[in-house]
Amino acid sequence: MKEATLKEIAEKLGISITTVSKALKNYPDVSLKTKDAVISLAKKLNYSPNSFAVNLRTKESKTIGLIIPEIVHHFFSNVINGIVDEAEKNGYLVIILQSNETLALEKKQVELLINKRVDGIIMSLSNESNNDDHIKEIINRKIPFVMFDKIAKLSKCSKVIINDQKAAFNAVQHLIDNGCKKIAHIRGPLNPQNSIDRFIGYKKALEKNNIPFDAKLVYTCEHVTFEEGRAFAEQIIKEHSDIDGIFAITDLVAVGVLSYFNDAGIKIPEQVSVIGFSNWFMSQVITPKLSTVDQPSHAMGVESFNLLLEEMNCHREGIPFTPRTVELDTHVIIRESSIRVNS
Amino acid sequence: MKEATLKEIAEKLGISITTVSKALKNYPDVSLKTKDAVISLAKKLNYSPNSFAVNLRTKESKTIGLIIPEIVHHFFSNVINGIVDEAEKNGYLVIILQSNETLALEKKQVELLINKRVDGIIMSLSNESNNDDHIKEIINRKIPFVMFDKIAKLSKCSKVIINDQKAAFNAVQHLIDNGCKKIAHIRGPLNPQNSIDRFIGYKKALEKNNIPFDAKLVYTCEHVTFEEGRAFAEQIIKEHSDIDGIFAITDLVAVGVLSYFNDAGIKIPEQVSVIGFSNWFMSQVITPKLSTVDQPSHAMGVESFNLLLEEMNCHREGIPFTPRTVELDTHVIIRESSIRVNS
DNA sequence: CGGTACTTCGAAAACGTTTTCGATTATATA
DNA sequence: TATATAATCGAAAACGTTTTCGAAGTACCG
Structure with missing residues (x-):
């Protein structure tokens, strides 16, 4: 039982390959009669075009x-x-x-x-x-x-993209609005743009609120892991016992922080408020529930593909395409890890 | 700047397409001299075979x-x-x-x-x-x-696959070993085999330990979500206030259970022990840390591909292939949600 | 009847590769 | 020198599709 081809259909019907191909693609220059014959035989033979050949041709x-x-x-x-x-x-x-x-x-x-x-x-x-x-x-x-x-x-x-700078700014501003005065930042690696931008957002929020920036309060992740979150939490609390807020580059790290603080008996948010980034699913089921920044991940995928599709269509037709940058909205999600009653 | 083809290389070198193709694929019947010439020109032109054509041909x-x-x-x-x-x-x-x-x-x-x-x-x-x-x-x-x-x-x-029956049996046996006498099961949908098997494993463990099976203690998820876990947790504790153990079809549901119990002030594992399934990453960062069954997901992917590869190789060579079933090992991971001191 | 227009079809090239099978030349053997 | 052997190459078919362009036939109109 081999795969059916245009040739086979053509031979069985006593017509040319060309006509078969056209019939299946509903070309106007093939009679209704042959069109029907081709289509029904194609269905019977379970024909589907050989994509390898189509790829080569198109x-x-x-x-x-x-x-x-x-x-x-x-x-x-x-x-x-x-x-x-x-x-x-x-x-x-x-x-x-x-x-x-x-x-x-x-x-x-x-x-x-x-x-x-x-x-x-x-x-x-x-x-x-x-x-x-x-x-x-x-x-x-x-x-x-x-x-x-x-x-x-x-x-x-x-x-x-999202506006990482603005999103980070808003996250830190939220901590400040809730009474935080000394906020540490666990940042991502030095290279990636979004890690840089979030760091800048952090600094700008401090500046705006007249809190002096202290480089000692910034910790840099290498791999952005749960374990790093735990380790930095320990280090931060040792080096700065009066810290009252932490902004982590991403939820995974923030969850590490929460995990360590939970184990160490440090109260969140009473002693230290924590906010993460990305609205990772886990952040809403951990105790305490983690405040974070919503990152529209699914929409990002959809937007990315649609931009690509547009460019692919232009590419096919040979018409020029000018690259665009789409910036998606984010917003701060406030949960238990950053709400202070006494602020 | 078009893509280089065999034809181009052949023309520039004054040799045939055949020879170019053979040279690049290191056939023995092409002299070292022409082989070198072809290879170096191919590199210069940044040649890479047109995969569409290769697909069609091979x-x-x-x-x-x-x-x-x-x-x-x-x-x-x-x-x-x-x-x-x-x-x-x-x-x-x-x-x-x-x-x-x-x-x-x-x-x-x-x-x-x-x-x-x-x-x-x-x-x-x-x-x-x-x-x-x-x-x-x-x-x-x-x-x-x-x-x-x-x-x-x-x-x-x-x-x-894994042996879901055995794995579930071990999970429930672990609860029993830790003193649970009345264990509910939040099962998956009726159709999937692994949901059925885990249910059977649950029943067998009860049977083995002379605990009568009670169909009322079995709750069936439709979508296997966090929310269902929360809802069933509430329902279970209302309908059976003396429940002391829950085996959930998967960690996501178990985390839902933990989440509700945490909110409702029900002590885990003191009042109710909980065990999940799959060793989802979150299970080790939630409070209390969730006991679960390790499911070797990455290994499952690797094994799956290798089995497929074997069959693809046979398929290509035209030699017969007999399907195999690979069963991977699982083991119970004991964490805080199921350890009783007083058992 | 001559010409135009329309309908329906098919030959053939093209996409770029792989591989078979001879052909040709050079080398070794008798 | 004749013959067998090895080394090197290339013509051509094949994979299955799409599309251009022209041919053949039919219908219509003046």
């Missing part, structure tokens, strides 16, 4: 590539979700790769996708990456390309 | 399809992780689709993948699915195929 595969730092991450799996769903709705399939936050892997994977000749690429940079050669290569080759979340600001391509 | 795309019920799920994203990594190591790419736990979508997606002519399919069934037609179609077409976790027992294909 030079597109209706497949896009997606590279992210880590799949097992609430934020990223939500983005994947958004992208995969939206892609399917539009007849595209998604190939997923993860860079494990390393530049070397990321480069290999970009090359892989280019060689696979995917119709477009969506990507969130690893912490080690920036506007490196592999990114430039994608753009030089004019492959439709969208970056989201962890972007390289200088790259000439579409981007989907 | 009838394989080095791409597999993966259908899962939900991406945003710690267990599944871990499996994806394992599959994607292992696939990449072996030169395969992975297309991901999610069925959202619906049979209709799942069917469409299977068809999509078949039409895309992926080299193989890995899949975890939606709760609505069983040994339905679309599954049989994959097998009839002799497409390499592996099911994992949520499988259809009757399907003639390779499977990667």
Whole structure:
């Protein structure tokens, strides 16, 4: 039982391959009679066009590539979700790769996708990456390309982001509004733009409220893990016993902080208020429930794909496309870890 | 700047396409001299074979399809992780689709993948699915195929599973060993095999310990969510105030239970011991830390891909392949939610 | 009847690769 | 020198589709 082809149908019907192909694609220059005959035989033979041949002929595969730092991450799996769903709705399939936050892997994977000749690429940079050669290569080759979340600001391509600076500012402002006077920041690695921006947002909020910035109150994560959150919580409380607020780069780290404080008997939010970032699902089920910043992950996926789709359509038609940057809204989610009664 | 082809290289070097192709694939019947010339020119032109043409010619795309019920799920994203990594190591790419736990979508997606002519399919069934037609179609077409976790027992294909019955038995036995006498079970939907098996394991553990089974103590989730966990926790404690143990189908539900009990002031594990299933990451950071059953999700992904790879290799060579079932080990992870001092 | 217009079809090229099978030349053997 | 062997190459078919362009036939109108 081999796969049916146009040739087979043509032979059985005593007509040409051309006509069969046209009949199936509803071309106007084929009579209703033959059209019906072709369609019914095609159905009977369970015909479906050989996508390999279609790809070769049309030079597109209706497949896009997606590279992210880590799949097992609430934020990223939500983005994947958004992208995969939206892609399917539009007849595209998604190939997923993860860079494990390393530049070397990321480069290999970009090359892989280019060689696979995917119709477009969506990507969130690893912490080690920036506007490196592999990114430039994608753009030089004019492959439709969208970056989201962890972007390289200088790259000439579409981007989907949140305003990390503003979001971080609002988070810290919320702590201050709740009476915090000495706020530590557990920041992300030095390289990624969003880690930098959140740090700037933190500083600006302090400045705005006339709280002097103290570099000693800033702790830098290397891997942005739960364990680092725990470790920094311990260190912070040792080095600054009068700390009363912590803004963590992401919920995972904030949860680490909560975990350590819970174990160490430090009261949240009475002694220290904590706010995270991303609205990771876990943050609403931990005790105390974690205040955080909502990051519209699913919408980010949807937006990213739609931007890419637009560029892919232009690319196909040969009309020029100007990259856009979409900035999605965030808002502070107030939960137990930052509400003080006595403020 | 068009893509380089074999033809281009051949023309520039004044040799045939055949020779160029052979040179690049290191065939023995091409002289070292021309081989060098070809390779260096290929590098200069940044040549990479057109995968569309290669696919058409070789009838394989080095791409597999993966259908899962939900991406945003710690267990599944871990499996994806394992599959994607292992696939990449072996030169395969992975297309991901999610069925959202619906049979209709799942069917469409299977068809999509078949039409895309992926080299193989890995899949975890939606709760609505069983040994339905679309599954049989994959097998009839002799497409390499592996099911994992949520499988259809009757399907003639390779499977990667855990022994849910045994694992559930051990979980409940652990509760009993810690002094529980009246244990409720929040089970999953009626259809999926693993939900049935865990229920059987629960019953067997009671039986083994001469605890009479009471159907009233079994609660059935529809969507297996955090919210259902909370709701059932409330219902259970209302209907059976003397309950002292709960075995939940999965950590997400168990966390819901913990969340409600925490809010309601019910002491865990003093009044009620709770054990979940899957060792979801969150279970170790919630208060109290949740006892659970370790489910080797990453290994499941790796095993699934390797089984598929084996079948794909046989398929290519035309040698017969007999489906295998791999059963991975689980073990109970004891944390705070189930340790009684006074037992 | 001659010309125009419309309908319906198919030949053939193209996409870029892989692989089979001879052909040709050079080298070794008898 | 004749013959067997090895080394090196290339023509051509094949994978299955899409699309251009022209051919053939039919109908219509003046």
